[in-house]
Amino acid sequence: MSPARILRLTIPWLALPTSAIAHAAAPGPVYTLIGAHNTLTYTFTQAGAANHGRFKKFTVRFDPGAKTLTVRIDMRSFDTGDAQRNSILGGRDFFDVARYPQARFTATRLQRTSSGYLATGPLTLRGVTRTVSVPFTWRIVETGGRRVGLLEGSTVLERLDFGVGRGEWRATEWLGNAVTVRFALRMAPAAR
Amino acid sequence: MLRNTPARWGALSQLLHWLIAALIAVQVALGLVGVALPLSMAKLATLARHKSLGITILALVLIRLLWRLSHPAPALPANLKPYERRLARLTHASLYGLLIALPLTGWIMSSARGFPVSWFNLFQLPNLVTRSVPLYHAMIRVHIALAVALGLILALHVAAAIKHHFVLKDDTLRRMLPGTAPARAGAPETIKE
Numbered sequence: 155m156s157p158a159r160i161l162r163l164t165i166p167w168l169a170l171p172t173s174a175i176a177h178a179a180a181p182g183p184v185y186t187l188i189g190a191h192n193t194l195t196y197t198f199t200q201a202g203a204a205n206h207g208r209f210k211k212f213t214v215r216f217d218p219g220a221k222t223l224t225v226r227i228d229m230r231s232f233d234t235g236d237a238q239r240n241s242i243l244g245g246r247d248f249f250d251v252a253r254y255p256q257a258r259f260t261a262t263r264l265q266r267t268s269s270g271y272l273a274t275g276p277l278t279l280r281g282v283t284r285t286v287s288v289p290f291t292w293r294i295v296e297t298g299g300r301r302v303g304l305l306e307g308s309t310v311l312e313r314l315d316f317g318v319g320r321g322e323w324r325a326t327e328w329l330g331n332a333v334t335v336r337f338a339l340r341m342a343p344a345a346r
Numbered sequence: 347m348l349r350n351t352p353a354r355w356g357a358l359s360q361l362l363h364w365l366i367a368a369l370i371a372v373q374v375a376l377g378l379v380g381v382a383l384p385l386s387m388a389k390l391a392t393l394a395r396h397k398s399l400g401i402t403i404l405a406l407v408l409i410r411l412l413w414r415l416s417h418p419a420p421a422l423p424a425n426l427k428p429y430e431r432r433l434a435r436l437t438h439a440s441l442y443g444l445l446i447a448l449p450l451t452g453w454i455m456s457s458a459r460g461f462p463v464s465w466f467n468l469f470q471l472p473n474l475v476t477r478s479v480p481l482y483h484a485m486i487r488v489h490i491a492l493a494v495a496l497g498l499i500l501a502l503h504v505a506a507a508i509k510h511h512f513v514l515k516d517d518t519l520r521r522m523l524p525g526t527a528p529a530r531a532g533a534p535e536t537i538k539e
Binding site for chain 1: 390391460463
C-alpha cells in the first residue's frame with residue numbers, strides 16, 4: 155500500500171472524531187445583523203467640540219457559545235455628514251480607504267463580566283493591527299415571536315495607534331487622539 | 347470712576363469699548379486668515395480661535411449693552427446738528443446690532459455645518475440649529491455681508507471721532523479715554539466731575 159493511499163484512506167477517519175464532537179456539543183446559534191438600524195459611530199474632539207461620524211456598512215458575527223465575535227467594517231462606508239470632511243477623512247492622511255478598504259476585529263478572548271462581555275483581540279485598521287478590548291452588553295429579547303439579540307457597547311481607541319492622522323495631523327491639540335466608538339446592534343440567529 | 351457721568355464715559359464703559367475694539371481687530375484678522383488658509387491644522391486652529399473670540403465679543407457686547415441700558419450714556423456733544431445726532435444714534439445702535447448679529451450668524455454657521463463651537467477648548471456650546479447645508483451657505487453670505495457692514499459703520503465711527511477731536515476740537519474722543527477731560531470748546535455744558 156502506497157503512502158498516498160494510506161493517507162487517503164486514513165484522513166476521513168482522522169477527521170471523523172472532531173466533526174462528531176462538534177455535533178455532539180450541540181452548538182448554540184450564531185448571531186448576525188438584522189434590520190437597518192444598526193449603528194456603529196465614532197466621536198472625536200476637534201478644537202474642543204465633539205465631531206461625529208458613522209459607518210454604514212459592516213458585518214458582525216457573534217457566537218456566544220463558541221465565544222467568538224468577528225466584526226468587518228467597510229471603511230469606504232463612513233459618513234460624517236459633511237462632504238469636505240468625508241473627503242479629508244477618507245484620504246491618505248486619515249483612513250486612506252483606497253488602500254485600506256476594510257477594518258477587522260476578531261475577539262480571541264471573550265470574558266463574562268458583571269454587565270456583559272469583554273471581547274479582546276486584534277483590531278486591524280488602516281493596515282495596523284493592535285490588540286483592543288471592547289466591553290459590551292448582550293441581551294436577548296423576544297419580538298414578534300423572534301429571538302433578537304441586542305449587542306451594545308463602546309470603547310475608546312487612540313487614532314494615532316493606527317496611524318489615523320499623518321504629517322501635521324499627528325498633532326492632538328486641535329484634533330484629539332481619543333476616539334470613542336459606539337455600537338448598538340440588533341442580531342438574530344443565522345442559518346449555519 | 348466706574349460709572350458714566352453726563353460728561354464722560356465711566357471706566358467700565360471705556361474698558362469694554364477699547365477691549366471690544368481690539369478684539370474686533372484680531373477677530374477680523376483671524377477670520378480672513380482662517381478663510382484664506384488651505385485645509386490644515388493651522389486652519390482648524392485659526393477658525394477655532396475665531397469662533398472662541400466671536401463668542402467672547404458677543405458676551406462683552408451684551409454686558410456693555412446691559413450696562414448702557416442701566417446706566418445713562420453721556421450726553422451727545424452739544425455742537426451736533428439734529429441730523430448728526432440721528433446719525434450718531436443710528437451708528438451706535440448699528441454697532442451694537444452688528445456686534446451681536448455677527449457672532450450669532452457665525453454660531454449658526456458652525457451649527458448648521460456640524461462643527462460645533464467651543465469656547466477656547468474649555469467647553470462646547472450647544473448647536474443653535476440642526477445640520478443644514480443650505481442654511482450654512484446662506485449664513486456665510488449673511489456673515490460676510492454683516493462683516494462688510496461693520497467695516498463701513500466702523501469707518502464712519504472712527505471718522506466721526508477723528509473729526510470731533512481734530513477738526514471740531516471737542517471732548518468726544520477724550521471722554522472715551524482714561525484721565526480727566528479738560529473742558530474744551532464745543533464740550534457739553536453739563537460737566538460734573
